[in-house]
Amino acid sequence: MSNVRVAGTGLTSFGNSPERTSRDLFAEASITAFEDSEVPREDVEAVLYGNFMGELSEHQGHQGPLMAEAAGVQAPATRYESACASSGTAVREAVTRIRNGENDVLLVGGAERMTNLGTAGATEALAIAADDLWEVRAGVTFPGAYALMARAYFEEFGGEREDLAHIAVKNHENALSNDKAQYQKAIDVSDVLEAPPVSEPLGLYDACPISDGASALVLTSESYADDHDLEAPVSITGTGQGGDRMALHDREHLARSPAAREAGEEAYADAGVDAGDVDLAEVHDCFTIAEVLALEALDLEPIGEGISAARDGRTTGDGETPINLSGGLKAKGHPVGATGASQIAEVTDLLAGEHPNSEYVDGATTGVAHNAGGTVASATVHVLEVSDR
């Protein structure tokens, strides 16, 4: 089976720009991706675009063709919606299409406009990723759902808020050199522990920010890349997707992510690698506890031990498997629909030696991107490898 080359990556700065429309954000990201790839727009055969809350934040549905237009591409376009895993699912669909020979060149990405909603509005919009009848109407917010999982984890495996705080500190540290990150500000453990509570045991610094931003990737077949002498050393070699019951209360385990495990196992098998081969990963740390659950689901940490990974330095920049060298959702920002494709962009740049934090992973050949939707009722995992090293 042919691998899928990442020919170009483009990201806007993630952050607070309430005046910018999603079409403006996606246009910027796509311009960067096309320039990076040197692929002409007219070769693009389809646009696959991730977005979650466009109806609520911009009164705009049917965003696929709108974003193709914004990117200057005349091709069929489809929006993918899978909550915070929206562009992860778009990437997976693109990989499948290129592999089966249906397409040679695709523009894939996502965008989200969130800060114009304000904190209460964005909290309400994010909450619709949960079960409206049985969770949202009982007052469950998105941080609240992860707080339910955090407490369940502490009860089952141990750990405390201070362990989670080390994850936030690590990811802020990683973002210092990422000039596209929303927070380029170092924090310490006491900052996290003393921050105002959002949904106990999670506080303000356990949560990713509300963000605006966009991501874009130009993906091509191996044959297209070779025929056009593209400089595209990184390939997507594995893809996987998992699913779970929508409402948290309907799950057997409240402190594990079976959907992410399923996605990870599928992606590892697809690429022919295992967790021991992974040199670095970008995982979906919308809340500090989410990084713990992701590490365990991906077999990068044993069940019950992910909680200590950041504190003990296993996942820091100089640790054995650096996690979220971009700053993660926590510090880089989380414009929901843009996140999955942005993680692929970060892993690609890290492996290609083109990332400000590539120095931490010199010689790395294998990276993983993990994108989760809702309380991980959806998850995609992609394996990326350096093809010519």
Add this chain to the structure above:
Amino acid sequence: MTDGESDVADAGFDEWLAAAADGDATYLECANGHGSLPPRRVCPDCGSTDLAEADLPDTGDVRTFTVTHVPTPAFAEDAPYATAVVDFGPVSLTGQLVGIDLEDVETGLTVELEITVSETTGERVLSLRPV
């Protein structure tokens, strides 16, 4: 959305809340013994379409909980409030804990179902009261 009394009914769910308010909360049991919450036509565990109503057990135990300080606008006047996932045996439910100080909430607490009203919207809320 829960914008007011004029909203159209959500078939199955509103009837369940009304029944629960009268002390007649139910769950659905399939031919293979799996429990699930209505409204539903198919058992999510096994695909059985043979679903029958059964009485929800009187009490359940708190599996996990959180105290939310930053609510959605629909609960602006209610915060801070505790939300819990409660194991009733055949099914689990998510609801707000009432009738207890927030600092006294703990896992393992035994509770019963009660339908209360949101201070913010006046809408019915699935709630749980320690017994």
